[in-house]
Amino acid sequence: MDILNAFVALANFVIVPALAYGSQLALGALGVTLIYAILRFSNFAHGDTMAWGTMCAVLATWGLQAAGIGLGPLPTALLAIPVGIAGAAVLVLATDRVVYRFYREQKAKPVILVIVSMGIMFVYNGLTRFVIGPDDQNFADGERFLISARDFKALTGLDEGLAIKTTQALTVVVALITVALLFWFLNRTRTGKSMRAYSDNEDLALLSGINPERVVTVTWLIVAALATIAGVLYGLDKSFKPFTYFQLLLPIFAAAIVGGIGNPLGAIAGGFVIAFSEVGITYAWKKFLTYFLPESMAPDGLVQLLSTDYKFAVSFVILVIVLLFRPTGLFKGQTI
Amino acid sequence: MTRTIGLFALVAALILGTGFLQSWNSALIILNMGLVSAIMALGVNLQWGLAGLFNVGVMGFVAVGGLAVVLVSMAPVPEAWDAGGPRVIGAILFGIGVVVAAVLAWKKLGKGVRGWAVAAITVAGFFAYRALLDPAVDAIEAVNPAATGYLGGLGLPVLLAWPIGGVMAAGVAWAIGKTALGLRSDYLAIATLGIAEIIIAVLKNEDWLARGVKNVIGLPRPVPYEIDLQADPGFVETAGNLGLDATTASTLAVKLGYSLLFTAVLVVLLILAQLALKSPWGRMMRAIRDNETAAEAMGKDVTRRHLQIFVLGCALCGMAGAMMTTLDGQLTPGTYQPLRYTFLIWVMVIVGGSGNNLGAVLGGFLIWFLWVQVEPMGQFVMNLVTSGMADGSAVKAHLQDSVQHMRLLTMGVILLLVLRFAPRGLLPEK
Structure with missing residues (x-):
């Protein structure tokens, strides 16, 4: 029983939040x-692209809520995602x-493009705050x-509870669908294949008429x-604040690089590596260990x-x- | 040359114009932070313009400089030292020892075992370090938490904090450079971005060091206090002769005092930077920047030179950070934001002209002036735009509220325009 309790506690505080994150x-x-x-450059404006797209979705959500349109138990924001994507697409194009x-x-040179993307970052940041303000x-x-x-x-009779927020479950489901669609697109469609060809060898791709x-x-x-999608899911799970999105740049870059930059599969693995380490290292392990260890060895601090x-x-x-x-x-991935 | 003089004259005219049109106090505030910004820009220019190093961790080094002011100039807190001072120092020395041991183990041991050895040393070392540090920290933070709760500083004159801020930033930069400088440009950028966030996190959370988000206020000043000046009959009389009331005169005098100090520092640093740029060393750095492989073939140790200039540039940022904290009179870790302290400095360097020290200084002044003045200008524009709208309409209120975000937008647009139409900056490298 103790072991079950320990794992439920772990799932509640580490596994479920880290999966969503x-x-x-x-x-x-x-x-x-x-x-x-x-x-072929590291886009410093990515966090702010997320913020802008999410902002469009938030505005659309408010509109839908005001019009009384909703999805019942699911967040209305799901309906607003296409609007957000359209907004972000217009901006980046x-x-x-x-x-x-x-x-x-x-x-x-790529480094010039990185500096350019810093300028874009300022502009997006200003635009987002201009429209929706800097607040939560x-x-x-x-x-x-x-x-x-x-x-x-009540269901299991355990001492520990496991709470799963709708947004957490939704995040994982939506992410799975998105990733499946992306991989289908990259591997099965003509356009996707031409993208991979272009990424592998630009000259050869141009030569073959791409x-x-x-x-x-x-x-x-x-x-x-x-x-x-990433921005809306994050915003639903936590809250939407432009500055937080800017700060997400660091873990996102870390995830992309850890997985191998330029490699989509790596980006996904990297995301989970970063999330699980972040949540795991900042989690107080006392509860888990108390269940797991004999009483004499129970830890004093928060661990x-x-x-x-x-x-x-x-x-x-x-x-x-x-x-x-x-x-x-x-x-x-590719080495820079 | 005429271009240089002309552009500097423009900046001078802008600041003087602020003095005539708004107030001399505002003009001096802009001038003082402009001087500090110019030093930061000099530091970044040294790294980027001279060596092509992509450092986006400026904020962290500026904050380290700010920390130096607290550590040097605040009075020590003897009770806190008694409670846990030596233990904290011991724990930190132990932590450094663990890192050194891990590095040595990695270098000395054979391929098969070293990974495990390093992992074992760091994990065991981390727990031992926390076991040593935590009780000492609790003891220190328990000492009068509302007023102190930290170790305090050394109680030395605050001006000493400026060079020490530079040295501290240099030390941090050395440790970072040792690990991260092998990486190529994009990776170095992301690594430094992370370092800066970590330094700020440390400042915010390690209350025993500089009170964290409780802030350290009332830092000693290198210039007299306004109150003392107003109480000084000689000063009041001089002010009266100039046609100023004592209060205004005292605030102006204090700011002018800072301006003089900062100008002295900037001039010295600028001369040194110019000498470095023109020296054989400067030529070597540019040769490395333009073609690393060729420079390496000529027998230049590229990694070492990069480390050297990275440390130097960060030292300048640290010194500027110390000066800025002295000017503010308080250390507030919560106010350090990457857009303001890292990316804005980059805008200064790019707009001014990377590779040209005078360009960096010019960019520092010009961009700082715009950063401050875009808001009132935006207010003016917005008032014009909204003048036709009905009072109390939501759109009007929102638009007028949004003026404060104009400056980010403006900075981005300026950076993009310069990159597009004058990619070498206002004062290009010769």
């Missing part, structure tokens, strides 16, 4: 990694046309819990979709390896370790 990071990292694979295309034609926005509605801690206890501008446009569209405020340090340390010992990432 990992899915959000994986979707974010997929966007970063696609940009890197096709456009306009940016590409006005800004990035010029540097592509110049064949500018709550847009989640619908049923709060799939199963609450109390129901779980239109580079089309590849770039499709990439931006996919990135807009991934960023918005929290690092305080939650150091979660950035976790992504960073993993990032550095991977970069030092396996610079191509866990899955073989």
Whole structure:
């Protein structure tokens, strides 16, 4: 019984939150990694692209809520995601046309594009705050819990409760669908294959008649979709605040690099590695150990390896370790 | 040359214009932070313009400089030292020892065992370190938490904190450079971005060090206090002769004092930077930047030179950070934001002209001026735009509220325009 309790506690505080967070990071990292694979630079504006797409979705959600349209137990924001994606797509395509295309034609060095993306980051950041302001926005509605801690206890008779928020379950499901669609697209469709060809060998792809501008446009569209979905899921799970999205840049980059930048499978693995380490290292293990160990060995302190405020340090340390010992990432990505 | 003089004259005119049109206090506030920004930009320019190192962790080094002010100039808290001072120092020395042991183990041991050895040393070391540190920290933070709850500083003159801030930032930079400088540009950028966040997290959470988010206020000043000046009959008389009332005169005098100190530092650093740029060492750095492989073939140790200039540039940022904290008179870790302290400095360097020290200084002043003044300008524009709308309408209120976010947008647009139409900046490298 104690072992069951221990694992339920672990699931409640580590596994379920980390699965949801990992899915959000994986979707974010997929966007970063696609940009890197096709456009060949690290996009510092990705966090703010997420914020912008989410903001569009939040505004649409409010509109739907005001009109009385909802999904019952599911959050209304799900209906608003297409609007968010459209908003983000318009923004990134306009940016590409006005800004990035010029540097592509110049064949500018990747580091110049990174600096350009810093400028874009400022602009997006300003735009998002301009429209919705810098404050926290709550847009989640619908049923709060799939199963609450109390129901779980009554159901199983265990001392520990396992609460699964609707948004957490939703995050994992939506992320799974999105990733499946993405991989189907990349591996099965003509456009997807041309994208992979372009990423592998640009000259050869051009030679075989692939239109580079089309590849770039499709990439931006996919990135807009991934960023918005990741952003909306994160916002539903926690809350929407532009600055938090900017800060997500670090774990997202860490996830993309740890997995092997330019490699979509790696981005997903990286997302979960970062999420599980972050949650695991900042979790107070006292409860788990108390169930697990004999009473004489029960720990006195919280057994929290690092305080939650150091979660950035976790992504960073993993990032550095991977970069030092396996610079191509866990899955073989491109080396910068 | 005429371009340089002309652009600096423009900046001077902008700041003087602020003095004539708004107030001399605002003009001096802009000037002082402009001087500090110019030093930060010099530091980034050293790294990026001279060596091509992509450091986006400026905020972290600025914050380390700020920490130096607290550690140097605040009075020590003897009770806290008695409660746990030596234990904390011991724990930190132990932590450093663990890292050194892990690095040595990695270097000395054979391929098969070293991974496990390093893992064992770091994991065991981490738990031992926490066991040593935590009780000491609790003891220190329990000492009068409302007013102190930290170890305090050394009680030395605050001006000493500026060079020490530089040295501390250099030390941190050395440790980071040792691990991260082998990485290529994008990775280094992301690594430094992370480092900066970690430094801020440490400042926010380690209350025993500098009170964390409870802030350290009332830092000593290198210039007199306004109150003392107002009480000084000689000063009041001089002010009267200039046609100023004592209160305004005292605030101006204090700010002017900072301006003079900062100008002195900037001039010295600028001269040093120019000498470095023109020296054989500077030529070598540019040769490395332009073609690493060729420089390596000529027998230059690229990694070491990179480490050297990374440390130097970060030292400048640390010094500027110490000066800024002295100017503010308080250390508030919650106010450090990457957009303001890292990316804005980058805008300064790119707009001013990377590779040109005078360009970086110019960019520092110009961008800082715009950063401050875009808000009132935006307010003016927004008032024009919304003048036709009905009072009390939601759109009007929202638009007028949003003016404060104009500056981010403006900075982004300026950076993009410069990158597109004058990619080498306002004052290009010769």
